[in-house]
Amino acid sequence: MHDGFFQRLSSAVGSHGPLCVGLDPSAKLLSAWGLTDDATSAERLARTTIAAAQGAAGIVKVQVAFFERHGAAGYASLERVIADARAVGLVVIADAKRGDIRSTNEGYADAWLSDHSPLAVDALTVSCYLGIDAMTPVFELAHASGRGVFAVAASSNDEGRDLQTARQASGVTVESELLRALGVADERLGGAGAPPRCLGAVVGAQRRPDGLSAFDGPVLVPGIGAQGSGPAELGELLGAMSHRVVAVNVSRAILGAGPSPDAVRATISRLASELR
Amino acid sequence: MHDGFFQRLSSAVGSHGPLCVGLDPSAKLLSAWGLTDDATSAERLARTTIAAAQGAAGIVKVQVAFFERHGAAGYASLERVIADARAVGLVVIADAKRGDIRSTNEGYADAWLSDHSPLAVDALTVSCYLGIDAMTPVFELAHASGRGVFAVAASSNDEGRDLQTARQASGVTVESELLRALGVADERLGGAGAPPRCLGAVVGAQRRPDGLSAFDGPVLVPGIGAQGSGPAELGELLGAMSHRVVAVNVSRAILGAGPSPDAVRATISRLASELR
Numbered sequence: 389m390h391d392g393f394f395q396r397l398s399s400a401v402g403s404h405g406p407l408c409v410g411l412d413p414s415a416k417l418l419s420a421w422g423l424t425d426d427a428t429s430a431e432r433l434a435r436t437t438i439a440a441a442q443g444a445a446g447i448v449k450v451q452v453a454f455f456e457r458h459g460a461a462g463y464a465s466l467e468r469v470i471a472d473a474r475a476v477g478l479v480v481i482a483d484a485k486r487g488d489i490r491s492t493n494e495g496y497a498d499a500w501l502s503d504h505s506p507l508a509v510d511a512l513t514v515s516c517y518l519g520i521d522a523m524t525p526v527f528e529l530a531h532a533s534g535r536g537v538f539a540v541a542a543s544s545n546d547e548g549r550d551l552q553t554a555r556q557a558s559g560v561t562v563e564s565e566l567l568r569a570l571g572v573a574d575e576r577l578g579g580a581g582a583p584p585r586c587l588g589a590v591v592g593a594q595r596r597p598d599g600l601s602a603f604d605g606p607v608l609v610p611g612i613g614a615q616g617s618g619p620a621e622l623g624e625l626l627g628a629m630s631h632r633v634v635a636v637n638v639s640r641a642i643l644g645a646g647p648s649p650d651a652v653r654a655t656i657s658r659l660a661s662e663l664r
Numbered sequence: 665m666h667d668g669f670f671q672r673l674s675s676a677v678g679s680h681g682p683l684c685v686g687l688d689p690s691a692k693l694l695s696a697w698g699l700t701d702d703a704t705s706a707e708r709l710a711r712t713t714i715a716a717a718q719g720a721a722g723i724v725k726v727q728v729a730f731f732e733r734h735g736a737a738g739y740a741s742l743e744r745v746i747a748d749a750r751a752v753g754l755v756v757i758a759d760a761k762r763g764d765i766r767s768t769n770e771g772y773a774d775a776w777l778s779d780h781s782p783l784a785v786d787a788l789t790v791s792c793y794l795g796i797d798a799m800t801p802v803f804e805l806a807h808a809s810g811r812g813v814f815a816v817a818a819s820s821n822d823e824g825r826d827l828q829t830a831r832q833a834s835g836v837t838v839e840s841e842l843l844r845a846l847g848v849a850d851e852r853l854g855g856a857g858a859p860p861r862c863l864g865a866v867v868g869a870q871r872r873p874d875g876l877s878a879f880d881g882p883v884l885v886p887g888i889g890a891q892g893s894g895p896a897e898l899g900e901l902l903g904a905m906s907h908r909v910v911a912v913n914v915s916r917a918i919l920g921a922g923p924s925p926d927a928v929r930a931t932i933s934r935l936a937s938e939l940r
Contacts, residue, residue, distance in 0.1 A: 414771060453764060453771030459782035460743050463736035485764050487791060488729060489821045492759075495690060495729030499738075506735035515763060517791040517816055519823030540793055545765045547795030554830035554838050562830050562838075 393510055393536030394585040397606055398633050400446025400479045405664035406626070408447040408481065408608070409656060410639025411437055411469065413454045417640075421647040427458035431465035435472050437643065440653035442476045445660050447635050449608075450509075452484040467506045474510075481608065481635070482507070485515040485540065490522045497529040501537075511536035513590060513608070520569040527587055531577040536586045538608045541566045544592030552597075563597040574605055585633075593622045593636075606633040612641075622663075636663055669786055669812030670861040673882055674909050676722025676755045681940035682902070684723040684757065684884070685932060686915025687713055687745065689730045693916075697923040703734035707741035711748050713919065716929035718752045721936050723911050725884075726785075728760040743782045750786075757884065757911070758783070761791040761816065766798045773805040777813075787812035789866060789884070796845040803863055807853040812862045814884045817842045820868030828873075839873040850881055861909075869898045869912075882909040888917075898939075912939055 391399075413430035423429035434450065441448060450469060455462035473480045486496040499505055500512040512530070514523055516539055523539070530537045542552055542563040552563040560568070567589055574587040588606035591597065607629060612622055626634060638659055645655040667675075689706035699705035710726065717724060726745060731738035749756045762772040775781055776788040788806070790799055792815055799815070806813045818828055818839045828839040836844070843865055850863040864882035867873065883905060888898055902910060914935055921931040 412768075414767065415774070451768060451771070453762075453768045453775065456783070457771045457774035457778075457781065459775070460736055460739035461782075463739040467736050483764075483768075485791075485794075486729075486761070487793075488759075488761050489819065490823070491690065492688075492727060492729045495727070495733045498691070498733035499729065499735070502733075505733065506737075507732070515761075515791055515793040517763075517793045517824065517827060518761075518819045518821060519825070519827060521823040522821055543765065543794045545794060545798055547766070547797040548793065549795070550832045550834075550841070551793065551795060551830075551838055554827075554832040556826045556830040558826075562827055565826070 392534045392584055392586060393530070394606060394633065396479055396510060397447070397536065397635065401633055401635065404444065404446035405660050406634050406636045407445045407656070407660040407663045408449050408635040408637040409437060409441045409445050409642055410449050410451065410637045412451040412639045412643060417643050420644065423647075427455070427461035427465040430455055430458060430462060431469055433643065433646070434469040436646070436649055437652055438469070438473050438476065438478065440649050441478065441656050444653060444656045445478075447479045447481065448473050449481040449483050449637050451639070452482055470507060470509055480509045481511045481513065481538065482509040483513045485513050487515040487518055487523065489518055490525060493523055494525040497526040501526065501529045501533050501535045503533055509535070511538055511588070513538045513540065515540050516566060520566055520573070524573070527573050527577060530586050531584055536588060536606065538588040538590050538606070539566060539570055541589040542591050542595035542597045544594070544610050561598065564599040567597060567599040567603045570605060571603060593625050596628070601628065604632065606635065609634060609636045612636055612638050668810045668860055668862060669806070670882060670909065672755055672786060673723070673812065673911065677909055677911065680720065680722035681936050682910050682912045683721045683932070683936045683939045684725050684911040684913040685713060685717045685721050685918055686725050686727065686913045688727040688915045688919060693919050696920065699923075703731070703737035703741040706731055706734060706738060707745055709919065709922070710745040712922070712925050713928055714745070714749050714752065714754065716925050717754065717932050720929060720932045721754075723755045723757065724749050725757040725759050725913050727915070728758055746783060746785055756785045757787045757789065757814065758785040759789045761789050763791040763794055763799065765794055766801060769799055770801040773802040777802065777805045777809055777811045779809055785811070787814055787864070789814045789816065791816050792842060796842055796849070800849070803849050803853060806862050807860055812864060812882065814864040814866050814882070815842060815846055817865040818867050818871035818873045820870070820886050837874065840875040843873060843875040843879045846881060847879060869901050872904070877904065880908065882911065885910060885912045888912055888914050
């Protein structure tokens with residue numbers, strides 16, 4: 389790792405735009421590709437898509453759940469998928485939504501953000517029901533290893549709204565407090581220097597949490613297409629955050645074009661230029 | 665799976681009391697046991713502890729983070745640890761705090777709660793930042809396969825308090841709303857019959873969320889000892905929930921007695937009788 393995560397992500401977005409290719413080998417998509425439901429097939433779908441993304445997009449996001457459902461064999465496939473994507477220069481985000489108490493989070497940090505781990509990625513998504521401060525070991529290892537974290541602030545799905553808009557004792561909503569706390573933690577990691585901006589947030593395309601305009605970290609936007617957000621909502625969000633580095637994840641629209649590698653590549657190229 | 669999860673858990677607690685033996689092969693504990701920091705060692709620590717627990721305790725909880733940090737090799741070890749614990753009749757809880765949007769949760773449900781998965785356990789912990797209703801696929805597969813779920817309501821760590829006590833638009837706190845929603849979801853799964861009580865909650869020993877006394881599902885209590893809760897707080901909680909099935913997790917006090925299997929077994933036996 390030479391540059392920090394923010395520099396690598398910025399460079400990828402500068403070269404190819406914000407498109408993040410979602411690698412989600414769900415049971416349904418394996419079936420749609422005419423593949424058997426096993427780890428080998430999940431790996432094949434993902435690596436076919438990585439090959440199609442090369443040169444057309446700069447970022448991929450692996451959905452860990454769809455490898456974990458194949459157990460250890462799925463994780464062995466996931467290790468090869470991550471290695472493959474990193475070898476061709478893609479920025480790799482592991483979408484795992486990990487999060488626990490502090491001592492357990494040391495384990496998750498080791499798994500995804502340490503140089504010697506076979507699962508090491510550029511950035512990890514985390515979910516903070518147990519408190520943002522409990523994520524400190526993850527934040528610290530991300531910074532130390534030149535990697536990044538995306539904490540879910542305002543998710544794209546409607547089921548999350550009641551919790552994420554609940555008001556803490558301070559009067560601030562959960563999602564806004566998370567954005568604020570991420571900024572504080574990021575500044576602290578920077579010490580006397582510039583903030584590393586290694587701590588990003590997940591914000592659905594249709595969400596506008598208070599504090600978003602003041603948030604300086606990278607933003608990962610899920611849910612384009614399948615989760616109900618359209619290009620108009622996305623355009624507004626991107627406009628509102630034009631000073632920031634944003635990655636826009638698209639999964640089903642891309643993988644649904646398969647199994648033809650050419651069709652997958654054409655879809656990635658079209659979406660990449662639409663988003664640029 | 666012949667009985668449902670609630671029956672198996674009740675039977676284990678009836679025979680051995682509420683002690684749940686925490687299998688947390690952290691880097692620190694591997695070192696304290698004089699073991700190298702790898703998947704083989706994590707497996708050895710866990711399986712030594714399972715052998716020590718046999719006949720003395722009825723429930724174990726594996727901390728998935730401490731296997732995930734070894735990648736696919738760690739998951740291969742975890743599969744053997746789960747198989748080992750189930751083979752000797754222990755109720756096995758996977759502490760993974762999984763949680764995402766609905767379609768992704770289908771993947772996590774498959775991983776931990778489906779009969780054909782090599783990671784299949786008796787119950788899975790989940791974390792609901794993305795909303796309790798998004799967990800429906802996990803709840804439904806737990807019920808269909810005779811397994812269980814523990815959703816974190818009020819965690820033992822202090823960093824979680826601000827979020828968990830935030831008030832939703834209805835005026836109810838996040839933790840209390842979660843308990844209420846778990847009860848509603850559980851009743852719905854029961855259909856015209858009795859509630860299956862396959863949906864439990866994680867509640868720290870020192871926490872008393874509103875609605876706890878009305879919550880009928882099983883309760884998993886973490887954080888005894890190392891996380892600052894003492895026997896007095898635990899006694900009060902157990903007294904307040906004497907009509908309910910409760911599992912009390914103890915990890916560091918047990919694993920810290922190692923590496924001598926006899927010392928681990930003596931500690932488990934002592935704690936089991938103290939908690940009964």
